[in-house]
Amino acid sequence: MAVPEQRPALPDQVSELTTARLSVYLRALDQLAAAGTRTISSAALADRFGFNAALIRKDLACFGEFGVRGVGYDVDELRHHLRHILGLDRGLRLVIIGAGNLGLALADYPGFAADGFSVAGLFDVAPAKVGTRSRGGIEIRHVDGLPSLIDREAVDVAVVTVPSAAAQGTVDRAVAAGIRAILIFSPGTVRVPPGVKVRSVDVTLSLESLSFFLANERHARNPD
Amino acid sequence: MAVPEQRPALPDQVSELTTARLSVYLRALDQLAAAGTRTISSAALADRFGFNAALIRKDLACFGEFGVRGVGYDVDELRHHLRHILGLDRGLRLVIIGAGNLGLALADYPGFAADGFSVAGLFDVAPAKVGTRSRGGIEIRHVDGLPSLIDREAVDVAVVTVPSAAAQGTVDRAVAAGIRAILIFSPGTVRVPPGVKVRSVDVTLSLESLSFFLANERHARNPD
Numbered sequence: 001m002a003v004p005e006q007r008p009a010l011p012d013q014v015s016e017l018t019t020a021r022l023s024v025y026l027r028a029l030d031q032l033a034a035a036g037t038r039t040i041s042s043a044a045l046a047d048r049f050g051f052n053a054a055l056i057r058k059d060l061a062c063f064g065e066f067g068v069r070g071v072g073y074d075v076d077e078l079r080h081h082l083r084h085i086l087g088l089d090r091g092l093r094l095v096i097i098g099a100g101n102l103g104l105a106l107a108d109y110p111g112f113a114a115d116g117f118s119v120a121g122l123f124d125v126a127p128a129k130v131g132t133r134s135r136g137g138i139e140i141r142h143v144d145g146l147p148s149l150i151d152r153e154a155v156d157v158a159v160v161t162v163p164s165a166a167a168q169g170t171v172d173r174a175v176a177a178g179i180r181a182i183l184i185f186s187p188g189t190v191r192v193p194p195g196v197k198v199r200s201v202d203v204t205l206s207l208e209s210l211s212f213f214l215a216n217e218r219h220a221r222n223p224d
Numbered sequence: 225m226a227v228p229e230q231r232p233a234l235p236d237q238v239s240e241l242t243t244a245r246l247s248v249y250l251r252a253l254d255q256l257a258a259a260g261t262r263t264i265s266s267a268a269l270a271d272r273f274g275f276n277a278a279l280i281r282k283d284l285a286c287f288g289e290f291g292v293r294g295v296g297y298d299v300d301e302l303r304h305h306l307r308h309i310l311g312l313d314r315g316l317r318l319v320i321i322g323a324g325n326l327g328l329a330l331a332d333y334p335g336f337a338a339d340g341f342s343v344a345g346l347f348d349v350a351p352a353k354v355g356t357r358s359r360g361g362i363e364i365r366h367v368d369g370l371p372s373l374i375d376r377e378a379v380d381v382a383v384v385t386v387p388s389a390a391a392q393g394t395v396d397r398a399v400a401a402g403i404r405a406i407l408i409f410s411p412g413t414v415r416v417p418p419g420v421k422v423r424s425v426d427v428t429l430s431l432e433s434l435s436f437f438l439a440n441e442r443h444a445r446n447p448d
Contacts, residue, residue: 023432027412050413086432087439094431101332101359105325106427111411115428135325157434180441181434183427187335188251189274197437199430203330203407204339206423207318208247208310210381210405213421215311217404 019086021059025051026082032075041072083116091116093153095179097170098161099124099140102185106159108136120153121146143170147177160184171198243310245283249275250306256299265296307340315340317377319403321394322385323348323364326409330383332360344377345370367394371401384408395422 028049032040042060046053060078068074083089094112096103099122107122123143124130130142141149149155158174160167160182167186174182175196182198184190187205192198252273256264266284270277284302292298307313318336320327323346331346347367348354354366365373373379382398384391384406391410398406399420406422408414411429416422 019433019436020429022436023429024413026432085436085439087435087442088432090439092431092435092438101329102326105329108325109427111428112431115432117428117431156438157431181438183430183434189248195441197434199434201425201427201430203333203425204335204341205244205247206407206425207316207336207341207381208250208312208339209243210407210421210423211311211316212243212246212309214316214380214405215309215314217419218311 093120095121096159103161107134150177157181317344319345320383327385374401381405
């Protein structure tokens with residue numbers, strides 16, 4: 001298994017913003033590695049990708065000492081550290097619940113594999129869908145089979161893409177089956193017990209924020 | 225057109241967090257209206273949906289006086305105000321660029337209409353896709369037709385669902401055609417000129433945050 005090394009602080013002590021930045025650093029380092037760059041200073045990393053150099057040093061210092069003074073970071077070493085910190089080195093198993101357009105799109109998303117994520121199952125309740133397959137060939141199973149698959153395949157994350165009205169019930173089923181991390185695309189809020197983490201992706205919320213920006217721009221140009 | 229009333233402050237003065245909360249309040253009010261509730265106090269609104277009552281009053285006070293002391297908010301009136309503040313009362317026209325699984329899923333997403341969004345066009349560059357249709361019947365056009373459609377249909381927002389490598393070029397084309405608001409699903413960062421707003425939806429980032437949470441949980445249970 002993975003060698004214990006610089007372990008992250010407890011989740012409560014590290015903000016979601018910090019983990020989001022670690023993800024962004026990792027992508028930058030992946031790009032650098034692909035381009036053949038072997039070492040980079042925090043200043044050059046900041047300059048190249050528009051990050052804040054002081055913040056990079058602070059973020060990485062939370063997780064141990066990575067850089068060598070005067071030389072900077074070893075790109076490959078830092079990539080591996082970040083992947084380990086983010087838990088990506090062991091691979092995450094996902095189930096997708098809700099085989100609508102979005103669920104099907106996610107089931108076949110080629111970007112997951114690069115990051116170490118794999119889809120262990122795709123579920124729905126509609127008799128017309130159960131037994132059919134996504135374009136990529138992933139079979140749609142009935143949600144009644146969810147608990148046994150979660151257990152058998154050691155599933156880590158439930159990705160929930162059901163209609164809003166079914167969201168809470170679906171989340172409850174996943175949690176009852178032992179899931180402790182949920183990525184939800186259904187609008188609205190869901191309740192989970194302590195110890196279960198929910199991240200939500202809400203397209204409409206982002207569009208409303210853009211709408212607000214445009215409404216204000218119009219108003220700024222044409223005040224009443 | 226819409227009657228000028230309490231106009232929002234300039235975008236710079238209102239944080240994205242505030243607009244996100246306004247969107248969430250709007251959904252709560254939509255639910256209350258559907259259930260027949262006519263008036264509600266900020267305390268009851270907070271209690272019912274798990275919001276912070278003081279923050280609700282502060283957020284809404286930014287945009288004028290809505291509540292009546294001792295009675296609370298008129299649910300319908302506040303819904304209309306929020307829709308106006310968010311610019312949803314005029315309807316937003318979207319184009320979707322990238323007709324992969326995700327682009328097709330978004331093109332056919334039934335939730336857009338309820339919020340006043342409509343899809344003016346769906347674009348791709350692949351000859352095999354151009355001329356075919358989404359399941360919902362939206363035709364896939366070649367991106368060369370993007371500028372004329374944006375102009376002709378007064379498109380407000382470009383939704384970009386192309387692969388990462390094509391993201392910057394696609395955004396540049398949309399901006400050159402007059403788009404000032406972009407919702408992007410491609411991982412990585414894109415550069416836009418001042419006055420253009422980008423919101424990004426990054427599924428992998430959310431999954432990595434969940435991965436981090438799980439890695440720390442494991443470590444907390446089984447310290448080395």
